[in-house]
Amino acid sequence: MDLxxxxxxxxxxxxxxxxxxxxxxxxxxxxxxxxxxxxxxxxNMKWPAVGLSLFAASVSSSTLIGQSAEAFKxxxxxxxxxxxxxxxxxxxxxxxxxxxxxxxxxxxxxxLEKRFDKKSRYYFSAITILGNVFxxxxxxxxxxAMIIKLIYPEAxxxxxxxxxxxxxxxxxxxxxxxxxxxxxxxxxxxxxxGSIILAFLAIDNIGGWAEFHERFNDGLWMSLTRSMDDxxxxxxxxxxxxxxxxxxxxxxxxxxxxxxxxxKSVDHGRKGVLFVGLLYIFTLIVFIFPGLAxxxxxxxxxxxxxxxxxxxxxSEYGVDVNEVYPRLIMELMPVGLVGIVIAAxxxxxxxxLSATLNSASTLFTMDFYSKFAPNTDSKKLVRVxxxxxxxxxxxxxxxxxxxxxxxxLVDYYQEMLSYLAPPVVGVFFLGLFxxxxxxxxxxxxxxFGLAVAVLLxxxxxxxxxxxxxxxxxxxxxxxxxxxxxxxxxSYRSEVPPAEKVAAFTWNKSLWxxxxxxxxxxxxxxxxxxxxLLLAVACFASFLIYx
Numbered sequence: 001m002d003l004x005x006x007x008x009x010x011x012x013x014x015x016x017x018x019x020x021x022x023x024x025x026x027x028x029x030x031x032x033x034x035x036x037x038x039x040x041x042x043x044n045m046k047w048p049a050v051g052l053s054l055f056a057a058s059v060s061s062s063t064l065i066g067q068s069a070e071a072f073k074x075x076x077x078x079x080x081x082x083x084x085x086x087x088x089x090x091x092x093x094x095x096x097x098x099x100x101x102x103x104x105x106x107x108x109x110x111x112l113e114k115r116f117d118k119k120s121r122y123y124f125s126a127i128t129i130l131g132n133v134f135x136x137x138x139x140x141x142x143x144x145a146m147i148i149k150l151i152y153p154e155a156x157x158x159x160x161x162x163x164x165x166x167x168x169x170x171x172x173x174x175x176x177x178x179x180x181x182x183x184x185x186x187x188x189x190x191x192x193x194g195s196i197i198l199a200f201l202a203i204d205n206i207g208g209w210a211e212f213h214e215r216f217n218d219g220l221w222m223s224l225t226r227s228m229d230d231x232x233x234x235x236x237x238x239x240x241x242x243x244x245x246x247x248x249x250x251x252x253x254x255x256x257x258x259x260x261x262x263x264k265s266v267d268h269g270r271k272g273v274l275f276v277g278l279l280y281i282f283t284l285i286v287f288i289f290p291g292l293a294x295x296x297x298x299x300x301x302x303x304x305x306x307x308x309x310x311x312x313x314x315s316e317y318g319v320d321v322n323e324v325y326p327r328l329i330m331e332l333m334p335v336g337l338v339g340i341v342i343a344a345x346x347x348x349x350x351x352x353l354s355a356t357l358n359s360a361s362t363l364f365t366m367d368f369y370s371k372f373a374p375n376t377d378s379k380k381l382v383r384v385x386x387x388x389x390x391x392x393x394x395x396x397x398x399x400x401x402x403x404x405x406x407x408x409l410v411d412y413y414q415e416m417l418s419y420l421a422p423p424v425v426g427v428f429f430l431g432l433f434x435x436x437x438x439x440x441x442x443x444x445x446x447x448f449g450l451a452v453a454v455l456l457x458x459x460x461x462x463x464x465x466x467x468x469x470x471x472x473x474x475x476x477x478x479x480x481x482x483x484x485x486x487x488x489x490s491y492r493s494e495v496p497p498a499e500k501v502a503a504f505t506w507n508k509s510l511w512x513x514x515x516x517x518x519x520x521x522x523x524x525x526x527x528x529x530x531x532l533l534l535a536v537a538c539f540a541s542f543l544i545y546x
Contacts, residue, residue, distance in 0.1 A: 007338065014339030018190070019346065022183050023171050029182035030175025035381040038176035039106055039362045045262040049181060050272025053259045055279050056184035057355035058249075059191060063287055064345060065143045068328070069321035071291030073313050074232035075221035076545055079284045081233075081242055083224075086277040086538040088246035090531045093273040095506055096251055096432060098266045103504070105261065106366040108254050115431045115504040116496075117439035118371075123446050124424060125367035128254050129392075132360040135416055136255055137353055137396035141165060142403040144349035146322055161400045164349060165393050172354035173389045176382070177262060177362075180354040187351045192279075194337075194344030195286040201332040202290035205297060212289070215296050220309075224545045231310040237472025241418070244475045248421035252428055254359040255352075270527045277534050281541050291324050299327050353396075360392045361385040418471040419457050422478035423449025430486055435501045441490030449482035 007015075031037040045053070070078035105111050109128065113121035145160040152160075171179045203212050216222050220230070228234045233242070250256055250273075263269035295304070300319050313319050329341045365385045370376060376384075423446050430437045430445075456474065460466045466474070490496075523529040 007342075008335045010336050011339035011342065014336065015342055015346070018339075018343040019167060022186055022350070023167070025186060026171035026179040026183035027175055029178055030171070031178035032174065032176050032382050034378040035106075035365075035385075036378075037178065038382045038385060039358070039366065040177055040258070040262045043262055044264050045181065045259075045268070045272075046264060047268040047271035047275060049185060050259055050263050050269060051275025051279070052188040053181045053184045053262075054256060054272060054276040056188035056191060056351035057180075057255060057259060058276070059188075059283075059287075059351070063283065064195075065146060065322050065325050067283070067287050068291030068294070068325040070232065071288045072294050072321050072324045073310055074230075075216065075219075075292055076224055076284070076288060077220070077226055077230065077232035079288050079541075079545075080224055080238045081246070082280050082283050083538050083542045084238060084242040085246035085250060086280050087535060088243055089250050089273050089277045089280075090535055092247065092251040093270040093527070094531065096428070097260060097269050097273065098510075099432065099504060099506075100257065100261060101263065101266050101269055107363050108252055108257055109363065109367050111504070112427070112431070112442070115500055116427075116442040119443045120427070120439065120446060121367060123443065125363045127420060127424070127450070129360050129363050131253075131417075131420055132255065132356045132363075133392055133395050134399055136356040137360075137392065138400040139403060140349050140352040140356065141396055141400040143322075144346065145400065146326060157401050158397075161397055164346075165353070165397050167346075168350040168353040169357065169389065169393050172357045173386050173393075176385070177258065177358050180351075180358050181259065181262065183354065184351045190340070191344045191351075192286075194341040197337060198328060198333065198341050199286040199290050202293040202328055205332060206293050212293060212296075216292060219306075221292060221295075222545055224542060231470075234470050234473065237470055237475075241470075241472030241475040244425050244479055245417050245421050245472075247425050247428075248417065252421075252424050254363055255355045258359050258362060259355070267527065271530065274527070274530050274534055277538070281537055284541060290328055294324050294328055297331070299324065299331060356396075357389040357393060361388040364388045415471045418475050419453040419478070422475050423453070423482040426479050426482035427486060430483065431504065432506050434487075434490075435505050436495065437486060437490045438493060438496040440493045441486040441488075444489045445482045445486030448485040449478060452481050453478055 036043065067078050067081075100108075100111060103111060103114055105114070107125065109121040109123075109125035112124055141161045141164055144164045145157050148160045148164070149155065149157060171183060203209055206212060206215065213222065220226060224233075225235050225238075226233055228236060260269045260273065263272060295306070300317075300323075302317055302319065304313060304317050304319065308317065313321060326345070329338060329345070333341055362385065365381055365388060369384050370381060426449065427437075427442045427445055431442060456463075456466060456478075460469075518526055518528065
């Protein structure tokens with residue numbers, strides 16, 4: 001089922017011009033005069049830049065390649081991750097974001113130190129760095145290599161990964177977050193345009209929107225609400241699992257939150273988050289619909305019956321579902337547009353990779369190095385960050401090929417996240433909304449939650465209850481373990497210091513004060529009205545295919 005592809009001179013030229021242009025633009029807009037400039041772009045970004053940067057950084061392998069692959073296997077169910085995450089974004093922007101920005105933190109673990117102590121900070125920072133390397137950076141490199149492998153099938157996977165890493169690292173490592181965000185502004189626009197074009201061509205190829213809905217009207221293909229034994233998203237997992245994973249990604253993940261921390265104010269940060277939420281509604285059309293439409297095409301030159309569902313597509317018919325989106329590009333796009341969409345795919349790769357490198361280097365430099373060498377000047381912190389980015393990139397280069405052992409990129413990313421996320425999310429929520437939770441409880445909850453997660457990861461297949469349990473249904477179990485352990489230890493030990501509780505927990509007086517500030521603000525500039533409208537649009541997108 002190899003797809004022999006020869007890029008036209010025009011397409012190849014567009015890709016080369018794009019890559020060189022983005023690198024040059026990013027380097028021209030680099031800022032590394034101080035640690036604040038390098039790690040947080042001077043904290044001066046406006047909401048459109050924050051939103052587009054978040055979109056570009058989040059849309060990588062798990063969205064383009066991974067979600068198209070899942071749509072090809074199981075229909076629209078993968079959109080549940082998107083619409084539920086939009087609601088999570090609203091909660092994050094409403095309650096957590098003001099504390100993050102006003103506290104002046106550089107990293108998410110730093111917030112844990114301010115609310116609890118250094119032990120929780122060091123633990124979460126270490127876990128996040130590992131996730132950045134083995135989940136985010138490696139997955140982005142592997143996804144990009146899949147695309148290039150289709151164009152040049154004779155090229156070695158490891159060689160492709162190496163050159164892709166160089167392309168992203170060449171501007172991110174010297175220029176920091178400012179370079180990354182300025183590159184992402186271009187990349188987000190190219191990504192959106194290219195994906196819209198491909199979605200239109202995919203639907204048109206099978207006869208238009210009416211034919212698309214007619215073809216997949218039977219069965220579960222167009223349904224978002226699934227039974228409890230569904231291999232993609234069981235309905236209970238949508239309610240109790242996805243919100244936890246979504247909050248970890250948008251509210252705890254340094255890769256995403258670091259862009260929010262670069263906002264010039266709380267209002268700009270909030271509106272940037274709402275903006276990316278609005279863009280995410282349209283991913284159903286531009287990322288997921290094309291993957292489903294591919295089932296009606298002879299994309300892999302093998303007969304796959306309509307009733308073939310889930311992992312059966314891979315196991316019985318030998319289809320590499322990670323190739324769905326790249327094959328759609330090569331099959332449908334005319335000369336010139338192929339170059340644009342390949343450039344969009346490279347955008348997704350470099351955006352996430354640059355975001356991850358900057359995130360991990362910030363974590364190591366600010367959470368570890370600056371603590372062990374507190375008198376280090378700002379310039380040296382920048383150099384340490386640059387060295388750290390280089391080391392992390394090298395590790396990701398060698399780990400990325402291992403991802404091919406997993407069923408799809410969504411399987412790989414979401415299942416690994418389901419073990420890491422619950423303890424962290426539990427501690428952040430308890431820390432913000434429960435004044436009695438103390439440092440001992442938080443740290444014990446994190447460690448105990450991790451220990452249980454590791455045991456389940458290793459022995460799950462041999463445990464009667466957990467062996468066949470969907471990973472989304474595993475999430476609330478791990479969350480309950482963490483929350484219980486944290487509360488028990490906290491309530492059986494000393495009351496936390498008043499200054500930590502007062503400055504870093506939410507209360508009704510904050511809501512009332514904000515309500516007063518918003519009096520007289522026109523609705524289209526009022527965060528709460530915009531959040532409400534986004535929530536309505538989000539639920540509407542779900543109900544259409546519920």
